[in-house]
Amino acid sequence: MAAATIDFIDLKAQQARIRREIDAAITRVLDHGQYIMGPEVKTLEKDLAAFTGAKHAISCASGTDALLIAMMAKGIGPGDAVLCPAFTYTATPETIALIGASPVFVDVEDGSFNLDVKGLEAGIAAAKTAGLTPRAIIAVDLFGQPAAYDAIRAFADAHKLWILADAAQSFGATLQGKTVGTLGDITATSFFPAKPLGCYGDGGAIFVDDDGLAKVMDSIRLHGKGEDKYDIVRIGINGRLDTIQAAILIEKLKIFKDEIAARNAVAQRFTTSLRSVVTVPEVRQSATSVWAQYTLQVPADRRAAIAASLKAAGVPTQIYYPRPVPAQEAYAKYPVASGGVPVSDRLSREVLSLPMHPYLDEATQDRIISAVKAAVA
Numbered sequence: 202m203a204a205a206t207i208d209f210i211d212l213k214a215q216q217a218r219i220r221r222e223i224d225a226a227i228t229r230v231l232d233h234g235q236y237i238m239g240p241e242v243k244t245l246e247k248d249l250a251a252f253t254g255a256k257h258a259i260s261c262a263s264g265t266d267a268l269l270i271a272m273m274a275k276g277i278g279p280g281d282a283v284l285c286p287a288f289t290y291t292a293t294p295e296t297i298a299l300i301g302a303s304p305v306f307v308d309v310e311d312g313s314f315n316l317d318v319k320g321l322e323a324g325i326a327a328a329k330t331a332g333l334t335p336r337a338i339i340a341v342d343l344f345g346q347p348a349a350y351d352a353i354r355a356f357a358d359a360h361k362l363w364i365l366a367d368a369a370q371s372f373g374a375t376l377q378g379k380t381v382g383t384l385g386d387i388t389a390t391s392f393f394p395a396k397p398l399g400c401y402g403d404g405g406a407i408f409v410d411d412d413g414l415a416k417v418m419d420s421i422r423l424h425g426k427g428e429d430k431y432d433i434v435r436i437g438i439n440g441r442l443d444t445i446q447a448a449i450l451i452e453k454l455k456i457f458k459d460e461i462a463a464r465n466a467v468a469q470r471f472t473t474s475l476r477s478v479v480t481v482p483e484v485r486q487s488a489t490s491v492w493a494q495y496t497l498q499v500p501a502d503r504r505a506a507i508a509a510s511l512k513a514a515g516v517p518t519q520i521y522y523p524r525p526v527p528a529q530e531a532y533a534k535y536p537v538a539s540g541g542v543p544v545s546d547r548l549s550r551e552v553l554s555l556p557m558h559p560y561l562d563e564a565t566q567d568r569i570i571s572a573v574k575a576a577v578a
């Protein structure tokens with residue numbers, strides 16, 4: 202008899218752990234009835250600021266809105282270029298295009314999957330060739346590990362660019378002892394259910410130290426409000442986080458550190474057991490990851506067979522991402538750094554993500570490890 206299929210991400214185990222607290226939190230919101238910007242929203246924002254060490258945490262409706270609001274606050278628009286990695290989720294460049302600016306795609310590094318700082322110079326050149334003004338870099342913390350913000354900062358300062366951290370996958374990770382939320386000039390994260398810290402719907406948050414920017418971003422998420430909600434001082438959006446989602450996140454944040462430790466224990470075990478047979482993900486010495494994904498690299502011509510073998514053993518896999526963004530029809534017209542994005546192209550053919558979540562017990566980890574060893578043999 203075939204063994205039961207393992208969950209790729211198991212949200213049920215977490216729910217069972219805190220179901221009573223979640224039910225009570227939702228009941229409190231139903232009782233007070235302030236579904237929009239209720240008291241839980243402020244409480245969550247205080248908790249998020251304390252967790253990250255950022256001066257301001259501003260909750261919002263999604264990770265996509267978090268990116269959008271940050272760029273709107275900085276006045277990015279037509280004629281501007283924003284450099285971003287070619288190997289990322291669509292939401293990163295989508296927000297740049299939505300405000301009328303142009304993404305300029307830069308390659309990533311092998312190993313960390315994050316922006317290759319050596320490619321930024323070629324990104325600037327491509328922007329200028331296209332007649333655009335380089336304004337910002339969106340660094341993406343892919344699969345849960347912060348990008349190389351130290352080196353990105355040096356480059357950004359030299360070129361007078363600002364840094365937006367797309368931390369949708371890395372909330373809770375650290376770099377050189379600093380927590381995600383304090384690494385970019387502005388940081389955007391997502392609480393989509395499958396992200397390391399997820400709610401039960403869409404949600405996101407923005408982190409910033411600058412008081413003026415915090416005020417502008419708070420206004421933008423509330424339709425550009427001024428002193429009150431019928432005093433409109435700028436163009437904004439409906440970008441609020443629901444009170445119910447804030448109430449859920451308050452409870453989930455209480456167990457998040459414990460869950461990060463559990464994710465790291467799983468990743469460590471995968472790495473120790475698999476590094477001799479397959480290319481495992483690398484975390485830089487100065488960084489910690491929250492393992493939004495645990496992503497292997499396998500030979501491109503064998504990936505489909507390896508995934509099929511794992512599937513037959515009850516181990517689901519995912520391909521994040523099957524194509525670099527500039528290879529998508531919708532993004533074909535935007536500039537790519539000269540020399541192209543060969544690493545992104547190759548990674549899109551080689552990556553294979555394994556099941557990863559904090560409630561993966563050792564017996565299940567062992568099943569996954571054995572199945573991978575058999576599949577790549």
Ligand SMILES: *Cc1c(COP(=O)(O)O)cnc(C)c1O
Nearest residue numbers: 263264265290292293369391393
């Ligand atoms: C999930 C994700 C987003 C978007 O977050 P949503 O909450 O789904 O809008 C943006 N960037 C990256 C890298 C993501 O993984």
